[in-house]
Amino acid sequence: xxxxxxxxxxxxxxxxxxxxxxxxxxxxxxxxxxxxxxxxxxxxxxxxxxxxxxxxxxxxxxxxxxxxxxxxxxxxxxxxxxxxxxxxxxxxxxxxxxxxxxxxxxxxxxxxxxxxxxxxxxxxxxxxxxxxxxxxxxxxxxxxxxxxxxxxxxxxxxxxxxxxxxxxxxxxxxxxxxxxxxxxxxxxxxxxxxxxxxxxxxxxxxxxxxxxxxxxxxxxxxxxxxxxxxxxxxxxxxxxxxxxxxxxxxxxxxxxxxxxxxxxxxxxxxxxxxxxxxxxxxxxxx
Ligand SMILES: C[S@@+](CC[C@H](N)C(=O)[O-])C[C@H]1O[C@@H](n2cnc3c(N)ncnc32)[C@H](O)[C@@H]1O
Numbered sequence: 001x002x003x004x005x006x007x008x009x010x011x012x013x014x015x016x017x018x019x020x021x022x023x024x025x026x027x028x029x030x031x032x033x034x035x036x037x038x039x040x041x042x043x044x045x046x047x048x049x050x051x052x053x054x055x056x057x058x059x060x061x062x063x064x065x066x067x068x069x070x071x072x073x074x075x076x077x078x079x080x081x082x083x084x085x086x087x088x089x090x091x092x093x094x095x096x097x098x099x100x101x102x103x104x105x106x107x108x109x110x111x112x113x114x115x116x117x118x119x120x121x122x123x124x125x126x127x128x129x130x131x132x133x134x135x136x137x138x139x140x141x142x143x144x145x146x147x148x149x150x151x152x153x154x155x156x157x158x159x160x161x162x163x164x165x166x167x168x169x170x171x172x173x174x175x176x177x178x179x180x181x182x183x184x185x186x187x188x189x190x191x192x193x194x195x196x197x198x199x200x201x202x203x204x205x206x207x208x209x210x211x212x213x214x215x216x217x218x219x220x221x222x223x224x225x226x227x228x229x230x231x232x233x234x235x236x237x238x239x240x241x242x243x244x245x246x247x248x249x250x251x252x253x254x255x256x257x258x259x260x261x262x263x264x265x266x267x268x269x270x271x272x273x274x275x276x277x278x279x280x281x282x283x284x285x286x
Contacts, residue, residue: 069144076147081140081162087170096173102159103132108178111136113165113198114185116264118146123261125150125158135160165198172210180207180217184265187223199230201237208283219279220258222269227277240282247275254278
């Protein structure tokens with residue numbers, strides 16, 4: 001299997017880069033934000049100029065780590081990184097053969113979309129050795145954590161796929177997937193971001209293409225907006241809502257795999273005492 005990195009560097013853009021200023025390792029947000037906004041408030045200081053000045057003064061600790069993780073990902077047998085062209089041109093050989101080629105079995109395939117560090121993928125794989133789990137995310141430096149944990153713990157039924165979820169039907173064949181978990185997706189609240197919301201009609205259409213007819217989708221979120229939007233859309237389009245809970249830790253009834261595993265983002269929201277919601281549903285077949 002050829003593993004090709006996306007042409008675009010993942011760490012492009014200053015917003016997520018942490019800087020070590022002089023010899024201190026200080027997060028970008030603590031030191032440079034005030035200056036950056038001071039410049040910005042002048043209204044003429046372009047972003048690339050800021051980045052140039054910043055790069056002359058500081059080291060990019062975060063990007064070094066990311067490069068190391070990208071390199072390690074390339075050596076991990078459980079990380080698959082097809083290029084966009086491979087996917088779109090139908091040259092991605094694992095499509096349709098995930099179970100027998102990668103996992104060397106015929107077990108059901110379960111996806112976690114937007115898996116971040118892959119906590120759900122790894123924990124579910126550990127619980128259910130008779131299923132194969134694939135965490136999907138575009139940020140390889142994040143799921144590096146999950147991939148490494150799976151390797152270190154001998155969890156051979158967990159893998160990670162680096163692609164844009166928009167291309168999911170190019171990575172999996174029709175009926176290849178049994179279940180999908182969507183864990184704490186960005187709610188994309190602004191109207192113009194609707195197309196990026198991972199439970200909109202277009203995404204559901206994509207999921208339908210790869211899911212078995214009785215395939216199940218799980219959505220866990222802290223976002224009341226995302227929960228309400230998804231429930232409304234599911235009812236409006238006639239999909240089958242199997243279970244919904246607007247506060248899984250206070251309102252009993254969710255299964256143990258819903259309340260017994262916490263992702264990175266979920267832990268952050270729980271610290272703030274935010275209710276976590278859950279929906280389990282099936283996509284209408286006609
Ligand atoms: C808010 S984070 C949640 C991560 C993880 N599920 C958790 O709960 O900790 C959303 C994740 O989705 C990924 N993501 C968002 N949109 C994506 C897309 N279109 N394709 C691939 N990954 C995407 C991001 O890279 C990010 O890791």
